[in-house]
Every structure is written in structure tokens, then in C-alpha cells.
Amino acid sequence: MNGGYQIVVCGSIVPDPLQTLEPVAGPTGPALRNEMMLPAVLDPWAAHALYEAANLAKQHSGSKVWWVALGPKAKLQQLMMSMAQKVPFELVALDGTASGFSDSWEVAEALAGAIESIPELDRDRLLLFGGWESASRGTGVTMQMVGERLGITDQFQGVDELTIESDGSLRLLERVEGGHHQVSVCGSPPVVVGWATGRLPEPPNNPQVGMLNMRTVMPALQRAKLVQLSTEGLTFHSVDLPEQRRETRIVRDSSADEIALELVDWIKSD
Amino acid sequence: MEKIVVLLHTEPDGTLSRPALEALTVVRSLAADLGSEFAAALVGESVQEAAGLVAGAGASSIYAVEGSDFHHARYTSDAVALDALCRRAAADLVVAPGTSRWNRVLPGIACRFGGRIDTHVCDINVEGGAPVVTRWYYRQRMKARIGRTQRPWFIVCDPGSFSAFEGEVKEVPIEPIATPLAETGFKTEVVGFQKPAEGGQTIRPDAELLFVAGAGWTKMQPDGNARVGDAERLILSFLKSTRASLGGSKSMVDLSSEGQETLAFMTHLNQIGQTGATPRHPKGLSTCCHGEEPHVVGWRFITERRAVNLDPNCGWAQGKADVLYVGDAFEIISKVNELLAEG
Numbered sequence: 001m002n003g004g005y006q007i008v009v010c011g012s013i014v015p016d017p018l019q020t021l022e023p024v025a026g027p028t029g030p031a032l033r034n035e036m037m038l039p040a041v042l043d044p045w046a047a048h049a050l051y052e053a054a055n056l057a058k059q060h061s062g063s064k065v066w067w068v069a070l071g072p073k074a075k076l077q078q079l080m081m082s083m084a085q086k087v088p089f090e091l092v093a094l095d096g097t098a099s100g101f102s103d104s105w106e107v108a109e110a111l112a113g114a115i116e117s118i119p120e121l122d123r124d125r126l127l128l129f130g131g132w133e134s135a136s137r138g139t140g141v142t143m144q145m146v147g148e149r150l151g152i153t154d155q156f157q158g159v160d161e162l163t164i165e166s167d168g169s170l171r172l173l174e175r176v177e178g179g180h181h182q183v184s185v186c187g188s189p190p191v192v193v194g195w196a197t198g199r200l201p202e203p204p205n206n207p208q209v210g211m212l213n214m215r216t217v218m219p220a221l222q223r224a225k226l227v228q229l230s231t232e233g234l235t236f237h238s239v240d241l242p243e244q245r246r247e248t249r250i251v252r253d254s255s256a257d258e259i260a261l262e263l264v265d266w267i268k269s270d
Numbered sequence: 271m272e273k274i275v276v277l278l279h280t281e282p283d284g285t286l287s288r289p290a291l292e293a294l295t296v297v298r299s300l301a302a303d304l305g306s307e308f309a310a311a312l313v314g315e316s317v318q319e320a321a322g323l324v325a326g327a328g329a330s331s332i333y334a335v336e337g338s339d340f341h342h343a344r345y346t347s348d349a350v351a352l353d354a355l356c357r358r359a360a361a362d363l364v365v366a367p368g369t370s371r372w373n374r375v376l377p378g379i380a381c382r383f384g385g386r387i388d389t390h391v392c393d394i395n396v397e398g399g400a401p402v403v404t405r406w407y408y409r410q411r412m413k414a415r416i417g418r419t420q421r422p423w424f425i426v427c428d429p430g431s432f433s434a435f436e437g438e439v440k441e442v443p444i445e446p447i448a449t450p451l452a453e454t455g456f457k458t459e460v461v462g463f464q465k466p467a468e469g470g471q472t473i474r475p476d477a478e479l480l481f482v483a484g485a486g487w488t489k490m491q492p493d494g495n496a497r498v499g500d501a502e503r504l505i506l507s508f509l510k511s512t513r514a515s516l517g518g519s520k521s522m523v524d525l526s527s528e529g530q531e532t533l534a535f536m537t538h539l540n541q542i543g544q545t546g547a548t549p550r551h552p553k554g555l556s557t558c559c560h561g562e563e564p565h566v567v568g569w570r571f572i573t574e575r576r577a578v579n580l581d582p583n584c585g586w587a588q589g590k591a592d593v594l595y596v597g598d599a600f601e602i603i604s605k606v607n608e609l610l611a612e613g
Binding site for chain 2 (some may be wrong): 014015019021022023027031032044046100101103104105108135136137138139140141142144145147148149153155157158160173174175176177178180181182183184185186187188191196197201217233234235236237238239240241242245246247248250251252254256259260261262263264266267
């Protein structure tokens with residue numbers, strides 16, 4: 001595309017998956033115990049979206065990547081210490097909760113507003129990226145709502161591959177049932193792309209990229225707009241950890257033949 | 271009284287998928303508990319056959335958008351259809367199956383109507399005259415029961431969470447709903463599907479058994495060598511005999527993107543837990559998997575769980591599996607395959 005793409009990636013923090021999570025009742029609804037203290041990472045699917053965006057931008061000169069993130073400013077700043085070294089981007093930060101218990105409607109409204117406020121955004125070149133679900137709320141609805149609010153009706157979810165054809169059209173592979181991919185061709189931007197895992201590994205840290213990014217990251221964090229999410233109309237009647245402890249029977253001293261026989265009986269049983 | 275509609279799409283052959291039939295079960299139950307009727311709205315190239323079943327389920331009205339433009343799942347055309355159907359139905363509660371097609375487009379439609387949407391709903395009850403839905407948060411690590419005052423409220427049911435509706439087919443008039451497709455036009459065309467290569471179809475959502483392979487299959491064995499080729503043969507033979515669905519741990523599927531030797535047929539599509547799927551199968555057998563609670567959310571909806579592992583204290587199995595066999599998976603699965611081959 002002449003002039004390259006303008007790629008906006010939406011994504012924020014989630015608790016490090018290795019952490020033990022426990023729900024507690026907060027003043028405005030459910031929360032996680034010690035939420036602000038929990039180590040956080042970039043939401044895995046959003047991370048894939050960011051890596052794919054950077055890779056696409058690298059291949060098409062004139063392209064630029066914005067990363068729109070809604071989360072507590074302090075936590076975003078911590079996240080940037082590692083993520084800023086991965087790929088080039090310009091941060092658009094929103095200071096608010098990144099809780100999974102927030103409502104996707106309000107999150108989408110905030111994200112769409114932030115995207116609309118990007119001054120030089122050209123919608124005819126816009127690729128709106130994000131994860132197809134988050135690892136917190138996990139609804140898989142926010143990107144579609146952001147797209148609707150921006151008037152983008154060519155949307156793709158569960159995308160594992162996006163290639164630009166010689167005529168400038170976009171070829172996308174979306175996950176559908178049964179481990180298959182639906183293949184679509186879209187004539188031109190703007191599009192919404194909710195990424196699954198994509199095809200790219202996590203980029204190695206690059207201190208030079210980090211230094212370039214940090215010139216804009218800190219000012220972006222300083223001017224981050226405060227976003228209050230109310231979850232009005234949404235009532236959590238309960239939030240519980242599942243009863244998951246099972247009495248595991250440990251079979252230590254059986255031969256492979258004995259174990260195989262027991263397994264086959266089990267597999268064949270109704 | 272709440273107005274209720276169930277939104278369904280037909281399959282290419284005009285039938286309803288199992289998730290659609292599950293949504294019918296949900297809407298019937300919800301309507302009965304609320305003392306309401308429910309309408310149905312259908313989208314597809316052909317809806318006649320499905321409409322008969324929906325009528326048999328007790329839908330008071332059936333609206334349909336039908337035609338070749340609606341054969342494929344595509345946001346633009348599906349949004350046009352659903353927009354028209356939702357305007358006609360004017361429902362407060364919208365029930366739908368969580369298929370990939372509806373998951374793509376329903377959030378946008380909810381947004382258009384100023385509504386709210388909850389997906390991956392695995393249970394629904396009526397409390398105090400209002401629906402309360404159950405869904406998981408933080409990758410199946412905690413479960414919440416929620417209610418909403420906003421309407422319309424789109425409730426998208428997680429496939430496999432409910433029983434499928436079975437009933438008589440009835441004759442019923444269908445109200446066709448016109449859509450402004452000609453004016454809209456499509457920038458996107460669905461050009462086909464990519465399926466795994468012959469013999470590589472390892473994801474079977476309807477399988478009785480989920481077989482989970484962990485990264486241990488690719489590690490150095492007691493003889494000092496990795497036996498990835500042997501692992502592939504054993505696992506494929508097992509899958510062929512049992513018709514099981516294959517899942518992989520995150521560490522396993524990440525090996526391929528990190529350029530390490532791994533099972534040729536194992537992709538990110540197979541991944542369960544964390545950033546993977548949480549499939550629903552009656553039985554699950556994990557082999558060579560290691561990890562703690564965050565890694566085992568892929569187990570969450572497996573009813574009977576067994577594991578084969580060299581470590582009796584493995585966090586993947588302790589307290590999470592019903593039975594843990596301490597042993598060499600290569601040896602055990604090889605014996606299992608022999609027994610299965612004998613019939």
C-alpha cells in the first residue's frame with residue numbers, strides 16, 4: 001500500500017499466568033487479591049497481535065504501529081520496561097482498570113475514543129489489531145465493539161495469518177470449528193483483526209528499539225487520560241474458585257502391561 | 271415480560287449444528303422459567319429444514335434471512351442479517367450458540383443495539399424473575415454468576431455446556447426478513463477453507479477422549495536420545511485407534527515456533543489451557559505433561575481425567591487427575607496401541 005499501513009493494536013496487562021489468583025470483593029465489585037501487587041504481563045493474544053503488527057509494518061515502508069493500552073498507569077509503566085524492547089510502536093495510554101471484571105462495553109468505548117483521538121490516523125490505511133480474547137475477561141467481544149464504534153465492518157477473529165496480496169488485498173486465515181481455517185480475502189483496509197496465536201515467535205529484546213520507544217512511552221504515560229469504568233447495570237452475584245481438588249489415585253508399581261490394560265478398559269468403557 | 275429470541279445460523283447443508291441445538295435447549299428453559307414465549311431468527315443459505323425443528327422446539331414466531339449471500343460466515347453479511355432480524359424481533363434477551371460464526375459478529379450487533387453481551391455462558395438460571403448466567407473468568411480459573419439490567423442482553427452459550435434439543439419437526443410459517451445487501455456490497459469474500467493435511471486432522475471436538483501430549487515426548491530419553499519420530503508414530507496410532515482429539519501443552523506447541531524439533535502434526539490449534547482451548551470431552555488422558563494450576567485449565571471441562579507421568583508429584587496430575595500412572599509414556603502407549611489393535 002502506498003504510504004504503508006496505520007496499525008493500531010489494542011492490548012493490556014493480565015496477571016502473570018504463573019500467579020495464583022483469588023477473587024475478593026472490592027468496593028466497586030469483584031477484584032483479585034493483591035491485584036496491584038501481582039506481576040503482570042501483556043495479554044498473550046494481544047502480544048501476538050503486537051508482534052504481527054510490527055512484522056507487517058517492517059515489510060511495508062511508511063507503516064506505523066500504535067499500541068493503545070488501558071490499564072493502571074504504574075502497571076503499564078512496568079510492562080513497558082520489557083515490551084518497549086521488543087518492537088517499535090507509539091504508545092497511547094489510558095489510565096484505568098485492566099480488571100477482567102470490567103465490562104467490555106465500557107472498555108470498547110474507552111478504546112474507540114482513544115483511537116479516534118490519534119491525530120494523524122487515516123482510516124483508509126487502518127488495520128485495527130488486538131487479541132481475539134483476553135486472558136482476563138475472556139469474552140472475545142471487545143475488538144468487535146471497538147470496530148463497530150469506528151464504523152469498521154470487515155472484521156476477522158481468531159486470525160492466525162494475514163498476508164498482503166500483490167493487488168493490495170488482505171488474505172486472512174481465521175480459526176473455525178474442528179481445527180480448520182476459513183480463508184477470506186478483503187479488498188482493502190480498514191479491517192479489524194482479532195489475532196489468535198499467529199505464526200511469529202516472541203521477538204528478542206533489542207535495546208536500541210527500547211531506547212527509541214522510551215522517548216515516547218514516558219510522555220504517553222504522563223498524559224494518559226483517566227478512565228473510570230462503572231460496570232453500571234452489571235451485578236456479580238458470586239465469584240468463586242472452582243472446586244477442583246480430586247482424590248488422585250497414584251499407580252506407582254504396576255508394569256506397563258498392567259497399566260495399558262487398565263487404560264484400554266477405561267477408554268472402551270461407557 | 272421479557273421478549274426472548276434465539277439467533278441461529280444453519281450449516282451449509284441447511285441443518286442446525288449441535289451448538290445451535292444446545293441454544294434451543296437453553297432458550298426453551300429460559301422462556302419457561304420466565305413465563306415467556308420465545309421467537310427464533312434464522313440465517314443461512316437455506317433455513318426450511320431448521321425452521322421445522324425450531325418450530326418443534328416451541329418458537330412462537332420464526333424470522334429468517336435466507337439466501338446464497340448467507341452461505342458463508344462473513345462479518346459484513348452476517349451483521350446485515352442480524353441487524354434486520356434483531357430489529358424485527360425487538361427482544362430483550364437474545365440467546366445464541368457460541369459458534370465461531372456468531373462469536374465473530376454478535377458482539378458488534380450487541381454494540382449496534384446499545385446492548386450488552388456475555389459469551390462462554392455455561393449455565394443460566396432465573397433468580398428473582400431475572401436471568402443469572404454463569405461464565406468463567408481469567409482463563410477458567412474462577413467462575414462468576416452475573417446478572418444485568420441493560421437490554422438487549424445477548425447471552426452466548428458455550429458449546430458443550432448444555433444438552434442438545436431433540437424433538438419433532440413441525441410445519442410453521444416463516445416470516446422472511448428483507449436485507450439491504452445490494453446497497454451494502456461486500457469488500458470481503460470467503461474463498462475457502464484450509465484443513466489439516468490428510469491424516470493430520472487431530473482436532474475432533476466431538477471425540478469421547480482428549481489425548482494431551484506434553485513436551486516430555488520430545489525430551490531426551492534414558493538412552494540419551496530424543497525419540498520424536500517414535501512419539502509421532504505412537505501418538506498417531508493411538509489417535510487413529512481411539513478417534514481421540516489431540517491437545518498439546520503450551521510448552522509443546524511453543525517448541526515449533528521456537529524452531530525446536532517437535533511433533534509435526536502439533537500446532538497452536540491443538541493447544542489447551544492458558545492461551546489455548548478448554549475443550550469439553552467426557553474423558554481426558556494426559557501424557558508427559560508437567561505444570562501447575564495455570565497450565566491445567568485445559569483440563570477444566572474434562573469429566574474423567576487420567577495421566578501418565580514419570581513424576582508422581584507432578585502438579586498437572588496431583589489433585590487434578592483421577593488416576594496418575596507413574597511410568598514411561600513411550601512404553602505404556604505402545605502397549606495400549608497393541609491392545610487396541612487386537613480389538
